[in-house]
Structure formats: C-alpha cells, structure tokens
Amino acid sequence: MSTVTTKSTEGSTTNQAGIVLRGVTKRFGDTTVVRGVDLTIQQGEFFTMLGPSGSGKTTLLRLIAGFERLDGGSIWLDGSDVTNQPPYQRNVNTVFQDYALFPHYSVAQNVGYGLRVRRVSKVTTRERVERALAMVQMDAFADRAPRQLSGGQRQRVALARALVNEPTVLLLDEPLGALDLKLRQEMQGELKRLQRELGITFIYVTHDQEEALTMSDRLAVFRDGQIEQIGAPAEVYEHPATEFVAGFVGTSNVITTARGRCVLRPEKIEMVSGDVSLTEPGVRGVIGDVAYVGMVTRYRVTTASGESMTVVRQNRSSDGDESLLRRGDEVTLRWRDADATSV
C-alpha cells in the first residue's frame, strides 16, 4: 500500500501489539451508545467489558469486529488502523451470543468455513479442523448437524470455529448467557484454560459481575456508553471508583465518614451482639432481615440513624442456629477505616 509511510509518521503510540481504541463513538439515530471510548488492550490479555444492558459494551464489541461503522474515533489492531476495514479483512473472530452456527453445514464444515473461504488446502483444513475440535472435546461430533447438539456443545463448536482461524483477538459476546449455572462454571474454566494456552487476546462481554471477576486479567465497567472504571478484578472490587461501580460489581454499603462518602463491602463489617464500646469506626443498630445463604448469612441492619446496611457473616460453625443472630437483635457494627473506600 502506498499510504504506509504517511501512516507510520502519524501513528505515535500505535506500534504496539494488541488493540487500541481512540475516541470511539457510535450513534444510533439520536442516541449515542458509545461515547468517545479510549482503551488499550494488551496482547494476550483476558479483558472483560462489564456493564448493564444498554451500557454500550456489546456495541463496542461489534465495532471492534467491524459489524458497525464508527461515527468517530479509530480502532487500531497490532499497530495498523482497521477503522475502515470490513469484518472479513480483520484478523478478529467472534463467538456470537446465539452461536450462529450455519444450520445447513455439519459441525466440521462450520469449523472449516473460515479456512474454506480463505482457500486453505483441503488437507490442511481437515487437519486444523480436527485439531480445533479436539481442543474443545468435540472431535466425536464432527459429522453432526448443529441442531443435533446441546447448548453447551454448540458453544464449544462456535469456539472452535473462531479459534481455528488463529485470530489475533477473540471477541466473545455473552457466550455463556444461554447455559445453565453448572455448565457455565465449567465453560468459564475451559475458556480461561484455552486463553492461557493459546495466548490469544480475549475480549469478553458480560453483564455477570461474578464471571467478570473470576475470569479477567482486567475489566472495564461500562455505563451509558463510557468506561466508569478499568482495572484488575481485585482493584475494581476493593476500590470501586464510583458508587455505580460499587453497586454493580458486588454489593456495598454507602456510608458517610469524616472523609466524605465511602463504600464499604458487607464482608468487611464485623458484627457483634449487644452494645459494645466503639474504638474503631462503627454504628449500632437492630437486625431487620436474616437470609441464610449456606456459605454465609446475610443480614440487613437498620442503624440508629435509620439507614439500612448489609452485613455478611461466614457460617463458620456447623451448629447453625446457635451462632445465628435473629431479627430484632441489637448489634454493633464496626470496621477498619481503611476498608471504606471514598467515592
């Protein structure tokens, strides 16, 4: 291409591997769904875009895939500008929410599709399809039709169909949304394993905060088309930047301290019965609701000032009822000041 020289002079920070988004903006009619997002995702990273529906995370994924055209900004892939490239020219593959397996092709034909349209030889195609199917433990199903597979199996085939092309980046749009809890947890582990082994960048869209926390190297919390916070899971959970993040990732209490408004995670609070003298920050209150969850018990406590706080206590002894506090009990809540994060 003749424009290579001009590009390299203007591209300052884009010689890096991975994905760079600069001021990415997308409008549908009058509504702006993605508002000037700047983001750098490292090569080999498991990056999650977390947010409620309508927060722009899926649209951003579709912009990276090339299904939607940008209204502003640019997208760089491994140092080259792909903003105006159609999907079929981008070395990026997608695992769709509904899997989108071609109903008129067998499992093997589905997986081999990307190689077929790129005119890879038949022998090589067969080998790579076999390997990709083995990778997701679906080699025994090569000749089946997609409609003969269960949801979890389709999920695996969709994964193999994307990975067989050895993309630089794999985009996953709520891929586990349609699976039941047990299968979902199993697939979470599997996805993580594949990502580690292949060293491919994964960009994962989900609205499930637990999924985001367990799987990601880094995650971005989206709200109204913008990134509210970006960081490692522990960073985002322990030090939420805003009340929105604190509320969306896990549950939290919002309290007012000498430092101003703070969020405090329910498990950081110590709860003792009766009226104990307060050496650390704390409040007194009365237990409203008790919810026994198994591993933990969750209490709603109404404080002296009338606010409601959530406290979680681990059920450490098995004699159950003995250690449980009851509705109406008077308690004292206390915590370390350092555990309350200013927002």
Next chain:
Amino acid sequence: MTPLATWVLRLFAVAVVALLLAPLVIIVLFAFDRSNVQTFPIRSWSTQWFSVAWHDGAVRSALWLSVKAGVGATVIALILGVMVSVGIHRFRFFGRDVVSLLLVLPIALPGIVTGLALQSAFGLVAVQLSLTTIIIGHATFCIVVVFNNVIARLRRTPDSFMEASSDLGATPLQTFRYVTFPLLRTAIIAGGLLAFALSFDEVIVTTFTAGAQNTLPLWIFGAIRLGQQLPEVNAVVVGVMVLTIIPITLAAKLSNGETSVKSPR
C-alpha cells in the same frame, strides 16, 4: 368449546370447501363426458376430449406459448425478486419502505389497470406485442411472489449468520454463495413455482400484452365466448388445473417443510 359448536363449525367448514370446489369438480366430470351436449347424469364416459385437445394445433401452440411465457416470467422474477429482497433487507436507504410498497403494488392493482398501462406503454415506445411483452407483463406480478417469499425467509433468518460468515473471512459474494443463498434456497424455489403457476393461468394482463397470439387461458376464454368446442375446453381446463396445482403444492411443501433455518435453541 362445546361439542355441538365444534360440530357446527366443522359442518360449516365442509360446506365452504364444497361450495368452492363444486364448480371445479363439475368441469372435471364433464371433461370425461363422451357427449357433445353436457347434461346430468352423464351417460357414457370417455377420454376422447383429451385426445382431441392434445391433437388440436391451436391448443398446442397456445400451451407452448404459455409454457414459454411462464418460464420467461419466472426466470426474470427470480433474478430481480431475489436481488431486490436481499437489497431491501440488507440496506437501509431513503425510500426503502416506498420501494417495498411499489413492488407489491402490481398484485394489489386490478389486472386490467396493469394490462392497460402496459399496453399503452408498449404502444408509446412502439414495441410490437409478442412473447417478450407477455413475459414482461407477467414478470410484474411474478416478482411479487418471489419477493414476498424471499423477504419473509430473510426476516426469519438471524443476521448473525451473515455476520458470522463475514467475521470468518468471507467476502460479501462468498457470504451470499455459501450462507445467504443456501438458507434462502427453498424460499426461492417456492417463489419460483408460485410465480410459474400465477403466470400460467393469467388472463387479464395477457389479453392486453399478447397481441394476436393465444396463451392457453386466452384460448380457453375465446373458445368459451364463442360457445364452441365446449367438451374440448373442459379437457384443456383440467390440464391447466393440474399444471397449476402441482407447482403450488410443491411450493407449499417447501415453505412449510424446511423451517429449521432458524438457529435452534
């Protein structure tokens, strides 16, 4: 529903179907009547009128013209109908809704209007009425059935199939060839069969665009008006019925049978 109501409704349904089909049954019966004059009860049965019709030169050339017109109109309808439905489904553009309305208009418009309009238009540009003009006339309403069939299938097909194909590296042409077309195939065939059936028994538009030639329906119409050769007409009508029912039945089968196009959940 009470059992009585169910029975009344059933009876009603049977009555309606009987009323609709009775004239057709009578024609079929008379086609096998040996007699020149049609009266009930039929006294002796024969297939002689089919033989007469088959060996009638006028009927043969009319049949041949009808087949040529039907095939021609169907081919045009298939090409244009598929292209326009894919285009309208895939792209958002100014006047998109108007275009889809205009496309369907010829089937809603009285045939006499379409026919008259076409005749004046052909006259204006001094085109001789011929097989070509019949084909063009028929294509106007044949496109509609292809368009309707294909766009209905497209609307039931998730966009993610086409996106997945593009995502996996297929150019737009490859996507059409390997994904879109195979998913539409039965809808296209069904549309084509219906288009042929529609063309094959069309009278009104043909009257205005055929000129001096006769298609099979035109021959039937003419023969009835003159009141001659009535037994032979019955035989020809039975032939037209069969040739129309076969493609329509096939089309219905194709539209219902392969509905597993949607990604099963």
